[in-house]
Amino acid sequence: MPRPSRRQILLATSVVAAAVALPPQSAGAATAGPRPVLTAFPPADVRLLESPFLANMRRTCAYLLFIDADRLLHTFRLNVGLPSSAEPCGGWEAPGIQLRGHTTGHLLSALAQAHAHTGDDAYAAKARSIVSVLAQCQQSAPAAGHHRGYLSAFPESVFDQLEAGGKPWAPYYTLHKIMAGLLDQYELSGNEQALAVLLDMAAWVDARTSPLSYERMQTVLNVEFGGMNDVLARLHLVTGDATHLLTARRFDHESLYAPLAAGRDELAGHHANTEIAKIVGAVPSYEATGERRYLDIADHFWTTVVRDHSYAIGGNSNQELFGPPGEIVSRLSEVTCENCNSYNMLKLGRQLFLHQPSRADRMDHYEWTLYNQMLGEQDPDSEHGFVTYYTGLWAASERQPKGGLGAAPGSYSGDYDNFSCDHGSGLETHTKFADSIYFRTRGTRGPALYVNLFIPSEVHWREVGVTIRQETEYPTADRTRLTVTGGEARFTLRIRVPGWMAGSGRPAVLKVNGRHVPVRPEPGTYATVDRRWCSGDTVELVLPREPLWQAAPDNPQVKSLSYGPLVLAGEYGDTALATLPSVRPDTLRPAPGSATAFTALADDRRVQLRPFHEVQHQRYNVYWAVRPRPARERDIVRYPFDEGNGTSAADRTGAFADATLVGATWDDSDGVRSVSLDGHGGHVALPVGLPSGLDELTLGVRVRVDTLAASARVFDLGFHKETYLFLAATTGAGRARAALKIAGMQAEEFIDAGAPLPVGRWTHVALTLAGGTGVLYVDGVEAGRNSAMVASPLLLGASTRNYLGRSQNATHPYLHGAVRDFRLHNRALSASEVARLAVG
DSSP: OOOOOHHHHHHOOHHHHHHHHSOGGGOSOOOOOOOOSEEEOOGGGEEEOSSHHHHHHHHHHHHHHHSOHHHHHHHHHHHTTOOOOSOOOOGGGSTTOTTTTHHHHHHHHHHHHHHHHHOOHHHHHHHHHHHHHHHHHHHHTGGGTOOTTOOOSSOTHHHHHHHTTOOOSOHHHHHHHHHHHHHHHHHHHOOHHHHHHHHHHHHHHHHHHTTSOHHHHHHHTTSOOTTHHHHHHHHHHHHOOHHHHHHHHTTOOHHHHHHHHTTOOOOTTSBHHHHHHHHHTHHHHHHHHOOHHHHHHHHHHHHHHHHHSBOTTSOBOBTTBOOSTTOOGGGOOTTBSBHHHHHHHHHHHHHHHHHOTTOHHHHHHHHHHIIIIIGGGBOTTOTTOOBBSBOOOSTTEEOBOOSSTTSOTTBBOOSSSOOOHHHHHHHHHTTOGGGGSEEEESSSSSOEEEEOOOOSEEEEETTTTEEEEEEEOTTTSSEEEEEEEEOEEEEEEEEEEOGGGGGTSSOOEEEETTEEOSSOOOTTEEEEEEEEEETTOEEEEEOOOOEEEEEETTEEEEEEEEETTEEEEEEEETOOOSSOOBEEEEEEEEOTTOSSOEEEEETTEEEEEEEGGGOOSSEEEOOEEOOOOOOOOOEEEEEOOOOOSSSEEOOTTSSSOOEEEESOEEEOTTSSOEEEEESSSOEEEEOTTTTTTOSSEEEEEEEEEEEOOTTOEEEEEEEETTEEEEEESOOTTSOOEEEEEOTTOSSOEEEEOSSOOOBSSEEEEEEEEETTEEEEEETTEEEEEESOOOOOGGGGOSOSEEEESOOSSTTSOOOEEEEEEEEEESSOOOHHHHHHHHHO
16 A cells, blocks of 8 residues: 555544544444543552562662663654664664664653652653653654654654555554553643643554555554554543544454454464453543443453463463463463563453442452562562563473573563563553552542552542551451541441452451451452441451362363462472472471461472462472372273264263264275274364373274374374374384373473384274373384373363374374274273283
């Protein structure tokens, strides 16, 4: 598409823009939507007291004042031809990196939050200086060949590439960070120049996007754009200018919104933080338009991600991507839980709760993720609050110091050599801990105070004239205490009773002035006390805790351990682990000298378990294998494949659903009834969960290989090409191979035979796994052995993709041959038992 002329861009009107770039049903002017039921307190009215949260904030604030703004502004100046002698930054802010400029936006937001919460003008003064330079750069943009209003650290020509169908590195993402920082400066610090710069940027975005057709704009949105819809909708709510709302709605990405609006989860394979940021923008769009669809999209997305895509610590994504619903253990690695994701999920949950205060689960998730991921992302030993990019959850992941951006996954950022997206969102996370501790209803009629988080703090409620102080050592201790320290007023106190209490076995206790409140507080709700409150009144909430083992959704034999809101992690020092350790829950004991530490036997050694956020500078473990109770020896499943017609085959044990023939046919041409596989897509789909709960097993099948093809599978049980148990008729080296791999392991563990499976005749193949040993049998004779296996079949879990004749890997060939008599036994059979099975 040819680039529009400057005249076309500057003269484009917002009315025309709406008609061109929005779908027909969204083209009209929007009506004002509902305001949130609850509202946050002004930042100046909530003060953090001594706690780990305040300690984290101090470290980040020290960095805000330390960082040389001229180094960040260097590329902005050069982009418009202004001189700069500053030393360039490294990492994602290096002059050759297309995302350069985004950290300046994060910095402006963090400075605004720090100023608003502390009242220290040093943060506002630094921000004023930065905004002044940005204004100068924006004013110089036309002389440098950019359109009026353009502001960035990279050339405007990047947007030509984007509009032509290219995939430059997220130019609108960077603009969003800058625009959001300017808006935060205006809203939190009263910086009028920031608003003026922002308005010119918004006009540029409007002019840039208005000539694009709806279809072309949707293509543009396939490249990550941060929360452009969010900042523009918020700008509309601040200014009342409908143009900003119309521009915001051009960033409604229908390929994401439409499935969510229909209640479908199609997130698998999507870049998580790209999608989360888009949904954050749906809430202010609802507030601006009143269109319920926006709220429903945000609600369904939040619920889906928290319920079906989140790990034990509250975070989500593996390698930055969403997986299929419920896949957790099968997607463990050192690069799980990107911290930006949780930053945005907490923002989304907070926004939704303000509209839906009956949904206490929003703040339950907020608290859980805050303690178990966000608090621990920061290095407590760093003066400048360095943070990690990922929070890895595979065995023996670690958080550690680092030199630069390309170092280990769990390593911390630095002063000038990192500047990743998580470095930027970390600046914001650790300067806004006070913003969600308390909310209040709007106005003074029937006022209510919501106590959401149990963090030492003080809130001054100006509208009703009271000050309340919260003193607590929670979650180290099991209680919090609120004291009215000034004023007198009638209002309703609503204090959250965490959902995790449902697993504690004991009820919460609520006391007012030392006397029990005669209402049993229910977990996952807000306990309510309505009365006239006077100075000196106290409220105490006691939350009894018990250690709780929680099974992963895709593997009931892999569990995490929590104590109250705290996920506990095993401390492993410098010890590397090849796979998830096996723990004995019955050996769990409180550790002496700590209210929140325990010990347990794992792999026959006693391991110390502490709150995850406290475990720094060493290897740790969060997910544990738990061996099942001994069970009666039996076939778990047996498919003879003797039906001879139809597309299904029955499990003769009656325990599992039918297997399904997919492009495969029945065959008895050689006098044996079987399933014929054509090597071109024909296979058998077995039901979900076949190997679940087995720490030893025997897999047996009769197979006739008609054509040898490297990597063609006889069977493959698993989730995807990183978690599987397979048998291949031959490899590229000309040997039959059985292999086991769990996502997170460095490589698969395999058992090779000395030759490929025979061609043109029926062969019985069996695989036994137990106690670190795998044995492959061909026609009842041992063909290969591996006695040094570290992974257990127990870690496979309730596998969802189980096949005969097909691989997890779509690039591998299908098997050409036939199969019959597939069975899975819950014990590793002996050599003599396998020999009898082969003959039978």
